[in-house]
Amino acid sequence: MRALLQQVRDRLHVIEDHLTVRTQIAAAVAVMSVVLVGTLAAGAALISYRNTAALIESSLTATASTASGRLDRFMATRQQEMKLFAEMQPMQTQWQGDPVALRSSLENLQRSFSEFAWIGYADVNGDVVAATGGLLQGKSVAERPWFKQGLERVAVGDVHEAILLASLLTQRANNEPYRFVDIAVPVRDTNGDLLGVLGGHLNWDWASNLIKDVEANDGNADATLSILSKGGMVLLGPQKETIRYGGDELARIVKTGAGTFRETDNGEQMLTAFHVGKGHRDYQGLNWIVTATQPASVALKAAIWSAQMILAIGAATALIALSLAVVVSRRIAAPIVALTREADRIGRAHGPTMLARQSGSAEVVQLSRALRSLLRRIGIAEERTKEAELRATENAMQLQEDMLKLRQLADTDFMTGLMNRRSFLAVADDAMAFCRRYKRNMATLMIDIDHFKKINDTHGHAAGDDAIKRVAEVVNQSIRTTDKAARFGGEEFVVLLREIDQETAVLLADRIRTSIESARVSHDNVVITLTVSVGLALFDESDRDVQDVIERADQGLYVAKKTGRNRTFLMPAEDQRAARAA
Numbered sequence: 001m002r003a004l005l006q007q008v009r010d011r012l013h014v015i016e017d018h019l020t021v022r023t024q025i026a027a028a029v030a031v032m033s034v035v036l037v038g039t040l041a042a043g044a045a046l047i048s049y050r051n052t053a054a055l056i057e058s059s060l061t062a063t064a065s066t067a068s069g070r071l072d073r074f075m076a077t078r079q080q081e082m083k084l085f086a087e088m089q090p091m092q093t094q095w096q097g098d099p100v101a102l103r104s105s106l107e108n109l110q111r112s113f114s115e116f117a118w119i120g121y122a123d124v125n126g127d128v129v130a131a132t133g134g135l136l137q138g139k140s141v142a143e144r145p146w147f148k149q150g151l152e153r154v155a156v157g158d159v160h161e162a163i164l165l166a167s168l169l170t171q172r173a174n175n176e177p178y179r180f181v182d183i184a185v186p187v188r189d190t191n192g193d194l195l196g197v198l199g200g201h202l203n204w205d206w207a208s209n210l211i212k213d214v215e216a217n218d219g220n221a222d223a224t225l226s227i228l229s230k231g232g233m234v235l236l237g238p239q240k241e242t243i244r245y246g247g248d249e250l251a252r253i254v255k256t257g258a259g260t261f262r263e264t265d266n267g268e269q270m271l272t273a274f275h276v277g278k279g280h281r282d283y284q285g286l287n288w289i290v291t292a293t294q295p296a297s298v299a300l301k302a303a304i305w306s307a308q309m310i311l312a313i314g315a316a317t318a319l320i321a322l323s324l325a326v327v328v329s330r331r332i333a334a335p336i337v338a339l340t341r342e343a344d345r346i347g348r349a350h351g352p353t354m355l356a357r358q359s360g361s362a363e364v365v366q367l368s369r370a371l372r373s374l375l376r377r378i379g380i381a382e383e384r385t386k387e388a389e390l391r392a393t394e395n396a397m398q399l400q401e402d403m404l405k406l407r408q409l410a411d412t413d414f415m416t417g418l419m420n421r422r423s424f425l426a427v428a429d430d431a432m433a434f435c436r437r438y439k440r441n442m443a444t445l446m447i448d449i450d451h452f453k454k455i456n457d458t459h460g461h462a463a464g465d466d467a468i469k470r471v472a473e474v475v476n477q478s479i480r481t482t483d484k485a486a487r488f489g490g491e492e493f494v495v496l497l498r499e500i501d502q503e504t505a506v507l508l509a510d511r512i513r514t515s516i517e518s519a520r521v522s523h524d525n526v527v528i529t530l531t532v533s534v535g536l537a538l539f540d541e542s543d544r545d546v547q548d549v550i551e552r553a554d555q556g557l558y559v560a561k562k563t564g565r566n567r568t569f570l571m572p573a574e575d576q577r578a579a580r581a582a
Contacts (some may be wrong), residue, residue, distance in 0.1 A: 020337075025329035033321030041314020049304045057260040060223065060273035060292050065258060066289040067214040067225055068275040071207065075156060076283035078113065078202060079183055083154055083282075085109055086185045086198045095121065095195050096188055102130040103137070107305070112291050117180060118165055119204040121187065123148055123196040133434040141199070150184025150197035158286050159180035159204055159235045169237045179204035207236050223292045230254065230276075230287035237291075245289075253289060262296060269296035335364040375555035413487040415465060424486035428546040429482075435498075435539050441537040442498055443505040444546075446553040447475065449491035450531040463523040467491075467530055470521045478512045494550060502538055502570070509534045509568045517566065531566035533557055540573035 085091065094102045106119045110132045120131030126142025139145045149155030161177050169178060180201040185557070187195045211225045226237025233243040245253060253259075253274055260273045273292045279285025297304075304532035335358040357372070359365050428444075435442045449455075449471055456464040468491060475485050475493055484496040494514075497505055513534050521528040536558025537549050556571030561571070 016283045020333065022367070023329070025325075025332055030322045030325045032198060033325060037314050037318045037321060039199075041311050041317070043308045044314075046307070048310055052306050056078045057271065057273060060271065060294060061258055061260055061275065063214065063223055064225070064273045064290045064292040067211060067227075067290065067292070068080040068277045069280075070210055070214065071227070071290065072277045072280040072283060072285055074206070074210065075181070075183075075285075076280035078115065078200070078285050079154060079156060079185075080281075081109075081113060082183050082185045082198060082200055086187050092190060093227065093423050099130045099137075103132070103152075106130055107132045115202050115206040117169065117178065118201040119199070121196055121198050121479050124151070124194055129196070136165065146182035146184040146199050147197050150186055150199060153186065154282070155182075155184045156283065156286060157184070159230060162201060165201060204236070211236060223294045226291045226293070228289040228291065230289065232289075235288070256286065267294075270294065271296045320360065332361070335359065335361070336367075413472075416469055416487050418472050418476065418493070419484060419486035421486060424484060424488075424494060424496070425546065427484050428550075430548045431496060431498055432543070432549070434538065436541075440498075441500055442496070442549070443500050443502075444511050444537050444539075444553040445493075445495035445497065445505075445512070446535040446537075446550070446557040447471070447493040447495065447532050448557055448561070450533055450561075452491040454529060457521055459526060459528060463521070463528060464491075466523050467521050467528060470519055471516055471530065471532065474515045474519055475512055478508070478515055494553070505536060505538065506570060507567065509536050513566065513568055533560035533565050534568040535560055536568055536570045538570075538573070544571060 002312060004293050054450040091105065094105060097121055106121065110119050111115050116132075118132055120128050120136060120141075122128045122141050126140045126144075126147055128136045128141060131137045146155060147158070159179050165178070165180070181204060183200045183202065185198045187198050189195055208225060210420050211227065214226055215223060224238065226244070226381050227235045228237075228244055229235055232250045233245050234240050234242055234244050234526055254276055256274075256276075257278070258273075258275045261270060263272055271294050275286045275290050277285045277290065278450060311403055338356070338358055358367075411419060413420045431442055434440065449467060452464060452467070455467055468487070471491075471493065472485075472487060475495060479485055479497070482498050486494050486496075488494050497508065500508070513532055514559050516530055516532050519530060521530060535553040535555065537548055537552035543549050552571045552573065556569040559571065560567045
């Protein structure tokens with residue numbers, strides 16, 4: 001583990017070394033800003049979500065509670081009405097009187113409370129004495145639960161289907177069966193003796209209307225209300241007459257009495273609020289469970305929106321913080337960057353080598369001072385070094401100049417400045433190897449001053465030297481830059497002509513000869529005329545080396561001398577081959 005941590009630290013150091021101070025400061029501030037703002041935004045979003053969700057859940061619970069309360073109040077009112085009707089003084093004479101009159105009174109009661117589908121009075125034996133519409137009149141209801149309970153107390157029965165009564169009523173338009181809630185009240189005389197039971201069947205449609213009214217006015221258009229029995233069966237609402245909750249879940253709902261929870265319906269998350277009816281006043285209640293259900297996406301839309309807005313504000317704040325981090329990092333790093341750039345230019349550009357003073361923080365000021373002081377010390381050392389380098393450079397330049405002079409003395413003729421024999425032969429050997437390798441042409445001229453001994457004898461050796469210099473000057477000016485000229489000794493010169501054919505070589509040789517003939521040498525107010533003889537030889541494949549070409553040119557020079565001087569003679573290679581063969 002320790003080795004792994006060390007590897008991580010080493011990796012971080014490598015990354016740090018590749019990041020600028022500005023980037024590191026910006027990254028640090030950005031990370032802190034994002035963490036702090038993100039934490040605050042996430043916390044605020046969570047709190048807002050929970051609070052808003054709690055308000056929404058409370059509102060949904062209030063809707064279920066409202067519906068449950070209205071159910072209990074309705075039942076309590078109907079129960080109280082039945083009880084008051086049974087105890088009315090005018091009715092004391094009718095319970096055991098004319099059944100027709102009793103029926104009329106019961107029908108008047110039904111018209112006042114239209115929710116009752118049937119109201120009837122049965123004696124203690126369970127025989128129906130009178131009933132609205134004459135329904136079940138004369139029939140026995142002794143086995144009915146409502147009658148048995150009504151003999152003992154005011155009783156309310158849960159929702160059920162009354163098959164016998166339903167068969168006597170008009171068939172409903174939707175063909176759904178009639179469902180009723182029973183209310184039974186014991187009937188006693190003035191002495192308190194039990195006379196019978198007053199029973200009423202409430203048409204369950206009133207609950208449907210009540211639920212619709214609550215759904216329409218609860219402000220939650222997508223809330224769906226349901227009524228469940230205490231056993232978990234759906235009495236009204238989606239999936240009617242099915243068991244919606246049971247076991248521990250039902251026990252928890254009944255025990256809690258009111259609250260919210262989430263459930264899944266057909267793969268969709270639903271938010272469900274519930275309220276268990278506990279009765280109202282004298283009405284003990286049937287523990288009906290009223291649920292209000294909404295899709296979680298709809299119910300918690302406001303909470304989700306609130307959280308998203310807070311997160312969006314947090315993100316915007318984080319972006320602003322990032323921008324400020326970049327600005328601050330640039331401001332802090334600017335003096336360091338400036339020092340780095342100026343330090344990098346030292347030694348690369350001309351001008352002063354002193355850093356400009358930088359400010360921005362105490363550390364930057366101290367660093368600027370330290371670097372300026374260091375540069376001053378370096379400047380002194382550099383001045384001393386420059387002085388030493390200058391002396392060394394001067395000595396080196398003098399040595400180089402001396403070496404160049406020595407090399408020139410070694411490679412050139414001291415009088416004419418042309419190449420000497422040694423340097424010329426080296427160049428000529430390379431030229432001949434090139435011509436042999438690449439099948440190129442080359443020619444050699446041997447030039448000799450005519451009657452040179454007579455010039456020396458007549459005008460002196462100084463005049464002879466001037467003549468040699470003048471001939472060298474004309475030869476050097478007449479040849480191309482690729483050609484080479486040398487003084488072989490005395491009044492004799494040799495010229496190497498590269499990349500040239502026979503015709504051009506002859507023309508060039510004659511041009512040199514005529515140029516020298518036109519030239520004049522003045523010495524002690526005496527004008528000396530000059531002529532030269534030229535021997536010409538072209539490179540041939542049979543030549544063993546450059547000496548063969550020079551020798552052939554020299555033979556041509558000999559012929560030119562013997563045939564009258566001041567002329568050019570081309571010595572063919574065949575003559576040399578013939579002589580070599582002989």
